[in-house]
Amino acid sequence: MQTFHNIIDGKPVAAADGRTLDIVDPATGEVYATAPLSGPADVDAAYTCAQRAFREGWRDTTPADRMAALLKMADAVEEHGPELVEIEARDTGKPKGLTLSEEIGPMADQLRFFAGAARHLQGAATSEYMAGHSSTIRREPLGVIGSITPWNYPMMMAIWKIGPAIAAGNTMVLKPSDTTPASSVRMGELFNEILPPGVLNVVCGDRATGAAMTDHDIPAMVAITGSTRAGKAVAESAARRVTRVHLELGGNAPVVVFDDADLDAAAEGIAAAGFFNAGQDCTAGTRVIAHASVAEALAAKLVEQAADIRFSRDETDGSEDFFIPPLNNPDQLAKVSGLVSRAPAHAQVLCGGSAADGGGYFYPPTVISGLRQTDELVSTEIFGPVITVQTFDDEDEAVALANDTTYGLASSVWTSDHGRTIRLSRALDFGCVWINCHIPLVAEMPHGGFKQSGYGKDLSSYALEDYTRVKHVMSTY
Structure with a gap:
């Protein structure tokens, strides 16, 4: 001891x-x-x-x-x-x-x-x-x-x-x-x-x-x-x-994915940003807002990404796999488990969804689609390895959904339209706006948010x- x-x-x-x-x-x-x-x-x-x-x-x-x-x-x-x-x-x-x-x-x-x-x-x-x-x-x-x-x-x-x-x-x-x-x-x-x-x-x-x-x-x-x-x-x-x-x-970062985004790159980047450290990050990219025409495909790619992630207890020296830790404590495990278990009937749990066996406070990478703006899973900072997916039809709706939160720490935009990145970097009410990436930090740039x-x-x-x-x-x- x-x-x-x-x-x-x-x-x-x-x-x-x-x-x-x-x-x-x-x-x-x-x-x-x-x-x-x-x-x-x-x-x-x-x-x-x-x-x-x-x-x-x-x-x-x-x-x-x-x-x-x-x-x-x-x-x-x-x-x-x-x-x-x-x-x-x-x-x-x-x-x-x-x-x-x-x-x-x-x-x-x-x-x-x-x-x-x-x-x-x-x-x-x-x-x-x-x-x-x-x-x-x-x-x-x-x-x-x-x-x-x-x-x-x-x-x-x-x-x-x-x-x-x-x-x-x-x-x-x-x-x-x-x-x-x-x-x-x-x-x-x-x-x-x-x-x-x-x-x-x-x-x-x-x-x-x-x-x-x-x-x-x-x-x-x-x-x-x-x-x-x-x-x-x-x-x-x-x-x-x-x-x-x-x-x-706290934070509840929106990840806005447009229909012209590179979906493979977006899925890889979002999975890393959402699941890293088991989602226990105030900037975690877990609230995905995807254009209706690509939301299903993006969700499927996120599930593929989740399948390649392992728990830290399985780590061996020298391994280059993507590992995530347990949640910090039993209260946090109960919180995340409770949020997912209360998912509404219109939501679909595509992978994960329940605490892992084997001891400790591990929770598997989870992807949930079909969510709406008023759902608890969308409005709450989950602080766990759970990525939610909801949809939008046009740019104005995407901005409105993204900004409809009490938090204002971080956000990201995934698109190949340069003009759109300029418009959204101005419109999004968050202390950081990442473009076609999510979560990199450097010592020279500030980290901090707005609102709550x-x-x-x-x-x-x-x-x-x-x-x-x-x-x-x-x-x-």
Whole structure:
């Protein structure tokens, strides 16, 4: 049985009152470790150390100093990549090959991007905007950041929070999901060999721990990646103290496929975007809206794609097959199973449709056609390996169906008509519009949505700006 710990002021510590959480391997459903169940005293200790580290030196570091630290952190991620993958796979059930190729490299790259961005802050030019007065802009760190990360990408979401916060000169307290703390704790250990004590603290716990994170006087901003429900709770709590919030929340991405699209390429790309990580991705391409003339053919091709996908428990070293992990926990398995079991009579479950045998929380790739806009499966963020297919007759209807959601994170358009891509990229009400692809991300471009998908950006220079404040300095002469 493994034992994880908090990291406060650079040291491993248990929860103050000794309470722990059981950590379950979702591939087997068995407890394999314990982690601290932190309370308000632990959160307060972490925030106090972070505040001291900020005031006593970290905020005064130069961009070059922070760049050097972030580059060392990126090197540490690469050097310990295989170890981190083993830890992540045990915690999440993820396939090791895909996790190594799709997460470790991008995580190191993202840290290196923010290392460079730390030295490229921007603002209005110093000038005389009033006669006899000179004005300049200071861009400063906010202070202490409280960060809360989800269970679908524990390692990568931690990096998305750590990179811009540290680059901007902030200190932070990071709380990973209660079900997946392992990789965050290990990265905390590695990064504390590089950063001064108190700059990066890791506190494990449950929802109550998260509430203590937001209901505290010290943090200048609370940043969360999670569900819309969780984001609203964070925003409500932070509002009582007028604390900034940075919210990357749920999604229900439309995938609009026109009759002139390359259906083979579309099916392959949509299956990858919808089934990768078992659909546990806020940008997952699971809500397909296809032209009526090609919807049946596209659905059949998606079924073919699903047949080639295997579970991560079947992975062997060196295999290049497409594997998906189990769902994270029994509640998520019950949610996905319930949504599919309640599919209306006019829907057709073309493949999958029930939990897999063999232990763990596995759910097979599932394709459901014949759905309508008002159906629960269409209006709900499924967060599982379930692709739904509905139809449209013309471009205006496609846009209306796509935008008819409370979410606004991501979308994609599949067509060979260049003019149409321009029109839809303007018309679709989502923070990202992919054209003839779905789900690629790069460090240089922002990730974040509209409406109930939240506000604030991860990645890119826009994220760095979110972790700073702007001060106007004016003097006479």
